[in-house]
Amino acid sequence: MFLADKSHSYSLIILITLYYKIIIMEIKKNPKVDIRKNSGLYFAIGLNIMLLITYTMLEYKTYDKQDTILDVLVMNQELENETPLLKIETPPPPPPPKAAPEVITIVEDIIEIEETIIESTETTLEEKIEDVVKVEDVNVDEVEEVIKVPFSVVENPPIYPGCEGLSKSESKKCFQTRIQAHIKKNFIYPETALNLGINGKVFVLFVIDSKGYVSNIRLRGPDKILEKEALRIINLLPKMTPGKQRGRAVKVPYSIPIHFKLASY
Numbered sequence: 001m002f003l004a005d006k007s008h009s010y011s012l013i014i015l016i017t018l019y020y021k022i023i024i025m026e027i028k029k030n031p032k033v034d035i036r037k038n039s040g041l042y043f044a045i046g047l048n049i050m051l052l053i054t055y056t057m058l059e060y061k062t063y064d065k066q067d068t069i070l071d072v073l074v075m076n077q078e079l080e081n082e083t084p085l086l087k088i089e090t091p092p093p094p095p096p097p098k099a100a101p102e103v104i105t106i107v108e109d110i111i112e113i114e115e116t117i118i119e120s121t122e123t124t125l126e127e128k129i130e131d132v133v134k135v136e137d138v139n140v141d142e143v144e145e146v147i148k149v150p151f152s153v154v155e156n157p158p159i160y161p162g163c164e165g166l167s168k169s170e171s172k173k174c175f176q177t178r179i180q181a182h183i184k185k186n187f188i189y190p191e192t193a194l195n196l197g198i199n200g201k202v203f204v205l206f207v208i209d210s211k212g213y214v215s216n217i218r219l220r221g222p223d224k225i226l227e228k229e230a231l232r233i234i235n236l237l238p239k240m241t242p243g244k245q246r247g248r249a250v251k252v253p254y255s256i257p258i259h260f261k262l263a264s265y
Helices: 002-029 035-059 168-186 191-196 224-235
Strands: 200-208 214-220 252-260
Touching: 168 224, 168 252, 191 224, 200 224, 214 224, 224 252
Parallel strands: none
Antiparallel strands: 200 214, 200 252
């Protein structure tokens, strides 16, 4: 009897176990109840939360607390600085000095004073002019006015030494050629300008006067050092035959640029 009951209980346990296994298998087969369905999403969310917590803990800063004492000053009364008024007594001005009495002395007339009579210089119709000055006797000095005529329009341009006996156009070309050759021959680049790297163009304007000399030199350049060298070159120009306009010697202005150029520019 006891064995029969024991075998009956074992069979009952086996049935219950099989029943639960069947139920669990059915639950696993149901896709709605499968726990592993969204495991990747849950893992990503948990990983982001852990990274956020780690970053917050790394960036968290703490500061030492400093003890500060706050004192409150209560002013119940207002202090007013009273500046004393000083009364300065100025002494009265001194009285004006008394004027000295005028002393009138009477002097007797000892010396007789001759009265001067002022005669009128106006002439009348009855008087005649004795000395008549003729116009022919007056000497008038004639002053020749020297005119400036530009180089491009002057009838006879200035003649540079060595350009004699040429036509007007050839004389102008020869003049310009000789001026440029003179500049190249006497050109010296200033050592100070070389060291400082100064370069540029100096515009030179000078006048060949009625006697053939170079005068009235004006310069404009980027630096005084270059202007000084350009002035030295122009001052070395020789005496020329002056330009003429209608047969008269005139002043002829002439301009030329002088280039100061470094090899590195």
